[in-house]
Amino acid sequence: MNLPADPALLMALMRLQPDDLRAELEGYAPHNGTHRSNPIPPPIFSPNSSPDQMSSYIKEYKAWFEADKRIPPQPAYRLSRLSLITQQHASRQFVSEFESRDSEVIVQMTITGLPKHSSMTPVWQLQGLHLSDMMIRKTHIGRYLICRTVAPLRSTAVQLVVEDPDGACFACSIYNFPTASTGNLSYLDDMFPIGLIMLIREPTYKAATQGPNPIIRVDSPSDIFFVDSGSTVFRDVVWRTGRVPNAPSEPDTVEQWKAKGNSLFKAARWFPAAFAYSRGLKMDPTAIVLRLNRAEAYLRLGFYTGAAADASDALKSADLPDTLQDKALYRLAKAEYGRGRWTAAIGMFDEYFLRHPEDKEAADCLSRAKARLAESDTGSYDWCRLFQESQKDPHIEAAEYRGPIKVQQFLNRGGGRGIIATRDVCAGELLVRTPLVSKPFIAVYPQDLPPNRQILTLDMIASKQETMSTGAAVSAAIQKIYGNPDLHDAVYHLYAGPSYPPPPPSYRLESSPATVPVDPLAPAVDVDVARLEAIYSHNAFRPEPLAPVGTERSEQAMKEPSGLYLLPSLFNHSCVGNAAWTCIGDLIVIRAFQTIKVGDEVTISYRSGEMPYAERAKHLKKYMPSGCDCWLCEDDRKDGENSLQRRHDLIEALKRRAPRGNLNHARTMARRIDATYAVSRGPVRPETFWAFHTVAREIRSLDRLNMLQKAIAEEIKALESLGYVIASNKASSTSRSQQQGDTRMAIDTSFIPTTLPLDYHIRVMLLITRDFIALGKSNVAASWLRSACWSKYFIGLVKREINSVRQYLEQVMEENQTSS
């Protein structure tokens, strides 16, 4: 036996128990299998790479992956139990010390979008195998492996050393296990204690890449089953090495499992607590208190379906004492609220409240459920409350609302479906224009990420580095499906890109009221992680919450939020969509920006912010490899590459230099930019917006009152270049407009262009307002102010803020009128 030379390993070795040494000496040392690993290790990733370095790294990694795939599988060989365990102890010690230093940040890298296997075969259809039967670089389809942990886990990613019943040891990494990424080491010890027996469905044995040893890699938490005393699979297993040294003793009565669950629950360890209750329930499925306690743990985890199943199961039991009946009813009501089943929740809260009229929390729950029901029925929201709440915490409480839209087949679109209007969504009143308000299936904001962890996610589908929130969001989506198995199809029926079979031709909009029990020992639903990553990559939104104008956004691109929304994922793209989305906190609001006729497709833009053609095309390639077919892209393409490049260069130069006090230069640039558009294109030339706006700014900087009208004319041209139709510049000078209650707008509100984000338009409208005030034309100014406020309100800004702007400007106008 060779002792490790590394002092840290030696120290860890000293802590080993005699049983470990005995196992090593008794013949579980490595046999002489040939170890042919990939001669070329994967390229090394540097966390601070530039975008160019990143894209060449991704290319290199893909090439390495393809080359590695061609190496044939090879038989597994025995690893040294002793060195695996000593290394594990040493790494654990290192990570514990690291974790105890608050200032340290752990950097992890994950790669999404590469093939990875998740089993879809029920355990009873699989056959057992031992490590000695396994092949490295192979997924063992049709087989399962039973193993148990023999050392503490190594880091906050679940990296274990396990043995099979023959005593053969190997390393095993489990990804995406519910709540694992949020926990610290001691939390994970509660989930994966030494001696824990697991069954891994269709395991993949991967060649060594990061360290010296091959590893069993598990990507889907639904591939892991835990000990079930009733199952023959586990019961018949004989462990050659006897009892695992250092394994904590396990409770062996229902009461003891309850006590263990309760103490974990008190420590806010909801998932380990649910585990403990589940172990007790395996011994006695009629243990109602354990079932109700598990329901409460599930509520804390957001496993609303699991909670509803447990609570309703408890309610069905005969002779349930009143106190338990109350608990079951209340927990079921909360679970139904979490599932968005407002009417069911109201009925149950009502029933509970009748019995406990003194319960303030229940009264509050009841009124919140009623408010949600009203929102979902009418589409009418207290935007002011939502906006204010969203400034503190983007995860806001609101119901979903679906306006006059439905899913329809569109065979020429990837995924084959899209959204159409079920009646004319006409111009005018705000409500009629609101087709959809949607809560996220999952949304992760930078503040949700653990402060001491930096997770770098490389998306091999999109060939780019994803935001930190994206990696966390995919894991969170996996966890949500795990605890709410009834939501599986709502996610898996979204489009997963061209590498997967197409989704069904329709999409079920209503969720099923049926509950599905959740057992963390034996997952109820198969989670296909690779497909989920592909779904995420093709459907995710960046739900940047609406903030007051001028709010600084984070400069760090990697800190952007990321979310998956269900029905909003069914909208197809147009760069000039007839609808557009904004976020109040994590609530997506999609509104029609133009009159949409019954049967017309409703489209939104997938790009964010302003993007010239080349950038748009690059961004949209993932969705539409042959290019976007909207009229803006088609017209831009017709202008030709040279004109597009010239336009881009001119705008860049204009924005970069932005010379002040050089009106002639600005005018020349405006002419040149305008000339890059074909004459036949008509007045809508979105990128000339910047040119006209710059000319207006130059005129204003002359500080001459008699020139202001010219500045206004340029700003109006800027708006027209986006596609605005100006109602009338003169209309408000009539006496009728001075009457109280005048609602006249300066713009035609039946058509709001989506060529550029609304914030830019609104700023220009406010500048025009200010200029008209300076000119003493208060009525015209009022019509522009009204338009700006209307637009602001339109994208969801709260009335109160608008009113304060309005009051301020009206006061200025009054002062102006008095002084003139």
Ligand SMILES: C[S@@+](CC[C@H](N)C(=O)[O-])C[C@H]1O[C@@H](n2cnc3c(N)ncnc32)[C@H](O)[C@@H]1O
């Ligand atoms: C978020 S999904 C939209 C819904 C999708 N059509 C479905 O059936 O689930 C995005 C995918 O829809 C397709 N898509 C969206 N807009 C499109 C367009 N304008 N032309 C062609 N395909 C489009 C692309 O394949 C894209 O990857």
